[in-house]
Amino acid sequence: MNRRQFVLSTSALAGVAGLEVLGAPLPMTSAENFFGVGTKPPRLRAGDTVGLVSPATATFQQIDVDIARESIEGLGLRVTLGPHLKDRRGYLGGDDQARAADINQFFADTSVKAVWPIRGGWGCARLLPYLDFDVIRRNAKIVVGYSDITALLNPIFARTGLITFHGPIGLGRWDAWSLDWVKRVLFDGEAVTFSNPKTSNPRNVLTQIDDRTRLITPGAAEGRLIGGNLTVLTAIMGSPYAPSFDNAILFLEDVQEDLYRIDRMLTTLKLAGALAKIKGFVFGGCSQCGPGTGYGSLTIEEILADHIAPLKVPAWQGAMIGHDQSQWTVPVGLRVKIDADARTITMTESAVSD
Numbered sequence: 001m002n003r004r005q006f007v008l009s010t011s012a013l014a015g016v017a018g019l020e021v022l023g024a025p026l027p028m029t030s031a032e033n034f035f036g037v038g039t040k041p042p043r044l045r046a047g048d049t050v051g052l053v054s055p056a057t058a059t060f061q062q063i064d065v066d067i068a069r070e071s072i073e074g075l076g077l078r079v080t081l082g083p084h085l086k087d088r089r090g091y092l093g094g095d096d097q098a099r100a101a102d103i104n105q106f107f108a109d110t111s112v113k114a115v116w117p118i119r120g121g122w123g124c125a126r127l128l129p130y131l132d133f134d135v136i137r138r139n140a141k142i143v144v145g146y147s148d149i150t151a152l153l154n155p156i157f158a159r160t161g162l163i164t165f166h167g168p169i170g171l172g173r174w175d176a177w178s179l180d181w182v183k184r185v186l187f188d189g190e191a192v193t194f195s196n197p198k199t200s201n202p203r204n205v206l207t208q209i210d211d212r213t214r215l216i217t218p219g220a221a222e223g224r225l226i227g228g229n230l231t232v233l234t235a236i237m238g239s240p241y242a243p244s245f246d247n248a249i250l251f252l253e254d255v256q257e258d259l260y261r262i263d264r265m266l267t268t269l270k271l272a273g274a275l276a277k278i279k280g281f282v283f284g285g286c287s288q289c290g291p292g293t294g295y296g297s298l299t300i301e302e303i304l305a306d307h308i309a310p311l312k313v314p315a316w317q318g319a320m321i322g323h324d325q326s327q328w329t330v331p332v333g334l335r336v337k338i339d340a341d342a343r344t345i346t347m348t349e350s351a352v353s354d
Helices: 003-008 012-022 031-035 062-073 096-108 124-130 133-138 147-160 176-187 230-235 259-271 300-307
Strands: 049-053 078-081 112-117 142-145 164-166 214-217 220-229 248-255 280-287 315-317 330-332 335-339 344-347
Touching (some): 049 062, 049 096, 062 078, 096 124, 096 133, 124 147, 142 147, 142 176, 147 164, 147 230, 147 330, 214 280, 214 300, 220 230, 220 280, 230 248, 230 259, 259 300, 280 300, 300 315
Parallel strands (some): 049 078, 049 112, 112 142, 142 164, 248 280, 280 315
Antiparallel strands (some): 164 330, 214 315, 220 335, 335 344
């Protein structure tokens, strides 16, 4: 079973039913209205303790746990493992309530300064009815990850106002470039301007080949940054956990999706009225996204031209956000400025507190 099958097996209806069991309140309709600048988690410092959790796909081998732990320790942090980190239920990292319990426990534990998923895959949306958003709201701390972790980052911000971070997972790509963004955003608390690396390629010293960007619509705008993996974000649309798209800067990426599915999911966001509400748009990578067997295909450029260009908001593609590439650590819920002509995203302030 591939990643797409994992994601598409979800149902937002399960989350709604779970709310009734827990008696959880309906979410706030707009985090911007209720939370002003958003709640900033304390910055990370050398010696802080991080809780490593497995909220999605199971981690089958001890060596993967060792790699994730040692990578985070390499940041100068201490790592404590979630009690259910090595559980397994089919392809999931254990029972839904147990996986959620690890997150709730680490948020309640004042000695833990960040909650760091070891991997994505599929499963985070199943946890949402069992997360204690009151505990999360009262104990602001860093949550970071990407891919399926999109279904934690956006709902946590939507329900609590806590700024979360789209960046490397425990088993992520810890190359020097990605590591630098983690340090600048989460440790140093810089209000950075995100831009792609300026590099040539031995095959062509005259122009940039790798990590290229492309303008969709010129201009600049400011708004709250939301988004992540397109498939995962679309899967929670219509649920009480979806973020508000009002005046947002939307960023998206995906992996292993045939292009007609990218088209279909952007159509879903359009028909739901989400795209009409945004102030700006950034598309990252779409690794291993092809036309599909037996299909003629639109290109990703044509798909974005169909869905994004008519919005007439500043938009560009090729950002360092996605799978199989170096990546930024971007704050979900923070106000940012987008400059499509310069292909940059600029934080208006630090995303962490002292």
